[in-house]
Amino acid sequence: MKILFKNAKILDLDSKEGIFKGNVVVEDDTIINVSQQIKEDNYDKVIDVNGNILMPGFVDTHCHSPMTILRGIKDDAPLDEWLFNNVIPCENKLTSEDIYWGEKLAVLEYLSAGITCIEEGYFDNEAIYRALKECNFRARIGFGPTTRDVGVDNLTYLKNESEIIKETDLIKKVCFVHSIYTTNEEQISQCVDFTAKNNIPRSIHLSETLKEVGDCTVKNNQKTPPMYLEDLGFFDRQTLCYHCVHMDKDDLQILSDYNVSVSTCPSSNIKLASGIAPIYAMQNKGINITIGTDGVASNNSLDMFKEMFLVATLSKVNIYDASVVSARDVLKMATINGAKALGFNVGEIKVGKKADIILVDINKPHYYPQTNLLSHLVYAGKSSDVYLTMVNGKILYENGEFFIGEDKETIYKKVNEIRERITK
Numbered sequence: 046m047k048i049l050f051k052n053a054k055i056l057d058l059d060s061k062e063g064i065f066k067g068n069v070v071v072e073d074d075t076i077i078n079v080s081q082q083i084k085e086d087n088y089d090k091v092i093d094v095n096g097n098i099l100m101p102g103f104v105d106t107h108c109h110s111p112m113t114i115l116r117g118i119k120d121d122a123p124l125d126e127w128l129f130n131n132v133i134p135c136e137n138k139l140t141s142e143d144i145y146w147g148e149k150l151a152v153l154e155y156l157s158a159g160i161t162c163i164e165e166g167y168f169d170n171e172a173i174y175r176a177l178k179e180c181n182f183r184a185r186i187g188f189g190p191t192t193r194d195v196g197v198d199n200l201t202y203l204k205n206e207s208e209i210i211k212e213t214d215l216i217k218k219v220c221f222v223h224s225i226y227t228t229n230e231e232q233i234s235q236c237v238d239f240t241a242k243n244n245i246p247r248s249i250h251l252s253e254t255l256k257e258v259g260d261c262t263v264k265n266n267q268k269t270p271p272m273y274l275e276d277l278g279f280f281d282r283q284t285l286c287y288h289c290v291h292m293d294k295d296d297l298q299i300l301s302d303y304n305v306s307v308s309t310c311p312s313s314n315i316k317l318a319s320g321i322a323p324i325y326a327m328q329n330k331g332i333n334i335t336i337g338t339d340g341v342a343s344n345n346s347l348d349m350f351k352e353m354f355l356v357a358t359l360s361k362v363n364i365y366d367a368s369v370v371s372a373r374d375v376l377k378m379a380t381i382n383g384a385k386a387l388g389f390n391v392g393e394i395k396v397g398k399k400a401d402i403i404l405v406d407i408n409k410p411h412y413y414p415q416t417n418l419l420s421h422l423v424y425a426g427k428s429s430d431v432y433l434t435m436v437n438g439k440i441l442y443e444n445g446e447f448f449i450g451e452d453k454e455t456i457y458k459k460v461n462e463i464r465e466r467i468t469k
């Protein structure tokens with residue numbers, strides 16, 4: 046299958062202008078040509094982009110996709126009350142089939158918002174793996190210790206869960222340790238050993254709230270969460286940490302020393318009143334910063350445009366300096382930095398990259414005058430501007446229609462039924 050996208054404005058964050066006029070050829074799952082001249086060839090499909098923007102799909106580095114079922118379950122409550130009194134009791138009622146449908150609802154939302162790759166962190170990976178595979182969606186799926194009664198010891202559980210996730214071009218796996226406040230030292234050490242032996246990267250929620258940091262220092266002889274994890278050898282392998290809101294200079298130095306990537310999730314952090322992550326300080330330490338939406342129970346939509354706007358603006362107000370963290374910086378975080386953190390060959394429209402591409406319709410009032418398009422994408426853009434979404438060379442969304450092998454109305458009906466049942 047050979048597809049030509051012609052007459053596009055192509056995002057190229059390495060170039061001075063950031064965008065250039067050109068054409069892109071995709072053959073099967075790979076970008077094989079990017080040029081200003083149209084390459085004569087026999088194409089199976091020609092898409093006239095009509096001067097709109099062609100850019101890499103967004104990489105969302107922190108998700109709990111099946112939480113779509115819990116959207117709006119408890120707004121206006123602090124994290125502890127939200128999580129332990131509302132989210133977890135409902136999650137305990139979710140069946141494997143419920144999780145499968147919640148995952149599919151999330152895929153619809155990702156695709157319509159231009160998100161083509163995620164890091165997934167939830168439970169019941171059999172259902173998640175099946176849903177993602179059926180949709181032809183790209184993901185790094187997390188498996189890890191659980192607080193649920195699973196009838197086997199932690200190590201056996203890790204091994205079983207890891208084996209469910211078969212790695213392909215579209216699917217990778219990661220050991221997802223939920224957090225230091227939901228696991229104990231023994232469980233974390235077992236994850237460290239297991240991933241070292243099996244060559245698997247690691248992820249964790251880290252320093253998300255003041256309470257997490259305070260509890261950790263009291264319990265662990267004044268060690269902050271990064272210090273505590275460093276002592277357990279957690280950062281010895283490729284690691285991605287979600288949130289990283291409350292971090293001092295020494296904490297950031299630890300992340301920098303071990304080349305840890307960060308997934309910042311601003312809408313979740315402000316809605317749960319957790320705080321504002323020190324993005325500018327992270328940049329100064331050379332940390333690979335990426336962006337995550339987190340689950341919709343806390344944010345409440347899977348929208349990278351919203352997150353990009355918030356990363357840029359909150360980082361400025363956080364240090365009262367409007368000159369820091371530019372539109373170009375956050376576009377990199379949402380694409381190439383995320384791809385690097387998850388280890389996928391995506392995140393740029395370049396020859397040899399896997400074809401995860403989105404078409405953004407800029408023939409709308411909020412993109413005019415059509416100058417400074419990087420700025421417009423971040424400060425004026427909306428997820429509803431996404432017209433087409435391609436994952437691994439396949440068009441999965443175009444002009445409101447989904448092509449994931451499942452009717453959207455079936456998914457909507459199922460999740461309504463599930464929600465009604467679990468909140469009875």
Ligand SMILES: [Zn+2]
Nearest residue numbers: 250287339340
């Ligand atoms: Zn999370």
